[in-house]
Amino acid sequence: SPVESLRLLAAKRDFLIGTAVQPGPLQNEVLYREVLGREFNILMPENHTKFWRLHPERDRYDFSEVDAIVQFAQEHDIKVVGHALAWFHAVPRWVVEGNFSRDELMEILHDHIQTVVSHYRGQIYAWDVVNEPVEADGSLRETIWSKTIGPEYIDLALQWTREADPDTLLYINDYAEGLNSKSESFYNLAKELRERGAPLDAVGFQCHLGFLSAKNAEEVAENMKRYAELGLDVMFTEMDVPIDQFSGTKEEQLEAQAKMYRDFLKVCLDASNCKTLMMWGFTDRHTWLKGFTGGKAPLIFDESYRPKPAYSAMLEEL
Numbered sequence: 001s002p003v004e005s006l007r008l009l010a011a012k013r014d015f016l017i018g019t020a021v022q023p024g025p026l027q028n029e030v031l032y033r034e035v036l037g038r039e040f041n042i043l044m045p046e047n048h049t050k051f052w053r054l055h056p057e058r059d060r061y062d063f064s065e066v067d068a069i070v071q072f073a074q075e076h077d078i079k080v081v082g083h084a085l086a087w088f089h090a091v092p093r094w095v096v097e098g099n100f101s102r103d104e105l106m107e108i109l110h111d112h113i114q115t116v117v118s119h120y121r122g123q124i125y126a127w128d129v130v131n132e133p134v135e136a137d138g139s140l141r142e143t144i145w146s147k148t149i150g151p152e153y154i155d156l157a158l159q160w161t162r163e164a165d166p167d168t169l170l171y172i173n174d175y176a177e178g179l180n181s182k183s184e185s186f187y188n189l190a191k192e193l194r195e196r197g198a199p200l201d202a203v204g205f206q207c208h209l210g211f212l213s214a215k216n217a218e219e220v221a222e223n224m225k226r227y228a229e230l231g232l233d234v235m236f237t238e239m240d241v242p243i244d245q246f247s248g249t250k251e252e253q254l255e256a257q258a259k260m261y262r263d264f265l266k267v268c269l270d271a272s273n274c275k276t277l278m279m280w281g282f283t284d285r286h287t288w289l290k291g292f293t294g295g296k297a298p299l300i301f302d303e304s305y306r307p308k309p310a311y312s313a314m315l316e317e318l
């Protein structure tokens with residue numbers, strides 16, 4: 001085993017360093033498994049705990065892919081995060097097209113949460129209960145859940161998750177890391193949920209630090225303080241940093257990327273209410289941004305699993 005790795009250093013300071021995981025490479029690539037097991041102490045299935053994957057038909061659940069990921073995690077002493085019980089993007093066709101009444105949709109969401117969360121009861125460190133719940137104008141995002149059930153779908157989802165697994169950490173998640181109108185909406189939602197006594201333990205900042213996001217580390221640090229005052233932890237949940245947003249030579253771009261990873265890690269380490277940083281993958285070989293224009297090489301290992309300057313920067317910072 002290695003003398004140094006992100007997870008070995010993280011463990012010494014009781015910190016969780018993690019990544020999103022895809023079942024394909026986990027099954028097919030030795031290096032993927034090696035690096036994952038060596039470097040990280042927390043992981044999250046990138047897509048397979050989403051509603052439509054786990055629950056493709058009303059009377060059918062499919063846990064096979066996630067079970068394999070959870071088994072790998074347990075064999076390597078890696079914590080698992082579930083993402084996401086309710087997300088507007090992952091609503092299956094049978095829900096969208098079912099023309100369900102409010103009561104029926106409540107029963108569907110309850111059944112989903114109850115079944116999924118109790119299937120993994122005791123094995124999930126944290127559940128992302130509602131993903132991307134807000135708009136930048138202060139309103140809730142319009143989804144089939146908010147439109148049909150009403151804004152209380154979030155309180156209900158949190159309660160149902162707590163009932164199904166009382167020991168897991170519950171959070172809502174959004175791209176709301178900087179200081180802007182979107183993060184204002186997100187903060188206000190978290191605050192209201194706490195005031196209403198909803199079982200909310202933390203918030204997730206996605207941290208897709210690309211072309212459109214707020215990337216100022218000091219702003220993020222500032223934003224995190226007000227959550228501490230509410231008694232809420234903050235987790236960085238989906239960090240990635242494409243290099244083509246930076247100018248200069250390839251080397252300069254990689255250095256700028258490394259600095260961003262270092263700065264965000266430092267912000268989390270320095271905050272009283274942050275102990276988890278997860279990236280949206282770890283190798284440039286497998287990143288969701290590959291299919292997009294803009295968004296190159298956003299992760300900390302290259303396509304051949306060689307560590308990049310961003311990896312060394314995080315190692316140093318830990």
Ligand code: XIL
Pocket residue numbers: 046047131206238288
């Ligand atoms: C993305 C996955 O990475 C893609 O593979 C999939 O096609 C779509 O979803 N914010 C989130 C994640 O919360 O669930 C998204 O993941 C990326 C943006």
